[in-house]
Amino acid sequence: MPPDARARIVKQPNTMRQLVTNLYTRRALAQRAQAQGLAQKPEVVAALALARDKVLSDALLVEVDQSNTPSDARLLSMARTMYQASPADFHMPEQVHIRHILVSTREGDAETAKAKAQDILVKLRAGADFAALAKQHSADPGSADKGGDLGFFAKGRMVPEFDEAAFALQKAGDLTEVIKTQFGYHVLQLVARKPAGPMPFEEAKEALLAKVRQSEQQRGRIELAKTLEDTMKLDESAILGTVEKLLAPVVPAKP
Template sequence: MARLSAVGLLLSPIVLRAEDNAVLIKGAQGVTVSAQDLRNDLQRMPAETQVKLLTNLSQLQQLLDNIYLRRAAALDAEKSALDKQPATQEKLKQARENVLAEAWVGQVDASVQPNEKDLDAYARSTYKAEPKRFENPEQFQARHILIMGASDDNKAKAEKLLTDLKAGANFEELAKQHSGDPGSAAKGGDLGWFPKGRMVKEFDDALDSLKNPGDLSAVVQTRFGYHIIKLEGRKSAAMREFSEVRLQLHNEAKVKLTQEAREKAIGKLRSQAQGDTDALKAFVDAEKAKRN
């Protein structure tokens, strides 16, 4: 089988467009695969897969070989009259119906083209009606010192550190020296900003009781050990600005309108059909009888 000589064209879309009819592989009985054929297969794949194939010549060659083999096998099947067999004809019929039904759905989707004004109206209405969806929770900035382990000695060590802190010791320095949380210890115990409810309950409850920046908690026990927590700052829960969620809501509206259009079109088709319950029951009875 001939090796791929024009695959390099795929790496340059401008050149490829000029060579759509370039034959990339040619076999017996006039079976060929063109650049356009290869592109058509590529475009049915996810974008990341396309990029991977276009940068791996051997995998792209395999795809090209598969297209050729599929086409050559189909031609041989036709010559053997396999396409005339009832089972094959039924599968071809189903495949054709699936392709056309997919195209029909695409046409329905394409008919949905809401204007900016309608999208904005939906977005503002949803923004006002569902405020909880767009609320940033209360947030905290805090530091902590963790003495790992549940022993009495560890608790005593944490209590001693708390006494030192209340006497004026530097929290950041003690965190670097003594905290068992490697992620924050190097940063002086800094946990950054995080929403309420992110931490384990005992930690979260103790932090919630601190009101002013600089406040220290009592020694708090969790499953990790003993903590001393220092509040650095807190932000009240607040609504996100409409401008932050506008695009999200526009996209949501498009999906909703598209789904409604599909349901309407499908409903119209369904309303034109009339089932025969007696005939369906007779079918079920006949099929059951075959299996007994």
């Protein structure tokens, strides 16, 4: 079990109990099947052999991945080289950092929602705290608790009306008029703008490290596969015979 999954389960006693119960139940079922002689049935023998092969081959691949994963220092060096070699791959479009307050039209009539949004805008222009009003009034479950903060985003991520209003804002602190989208009425405030340009290495680092790690591990797997191909002696007639058996029509058992 992966360490992160193990850590999550340990913190959930009920889930842990159910998992252990399932393991004991499966063990009891296996023992009952063994006692009834099912382990000698040809199809069960074949399935057990396949399961054993899978467990062992998966374990080998884990070992191969670990042995082909460079050290942290080497990974970082390779990531920097990749970053410097392909600057066009790390170009960021212009982005804006926006927070908003949504008054939904799903409950109640549109005119009431619009009037509420207008009232919120008046309060904001009079100096009210944006985050406090967002927490109190915004119907956006993803941002209300964060004071309406949506973080940075590029053009095209939001619905067109929202996008247009957001990118029209120029100075930090600027507010939009009340705008309407399919979700209701919004008031937006600009927190910051980020011009188009190269993505800093620190922002791209984690993705680059993952890409380099995966590439090196894949290279190790390919080398292993080639070694196996060079050493394996395949019986073509046996392979064709197995394929024919698998493709043969199933004959129903006689009653």
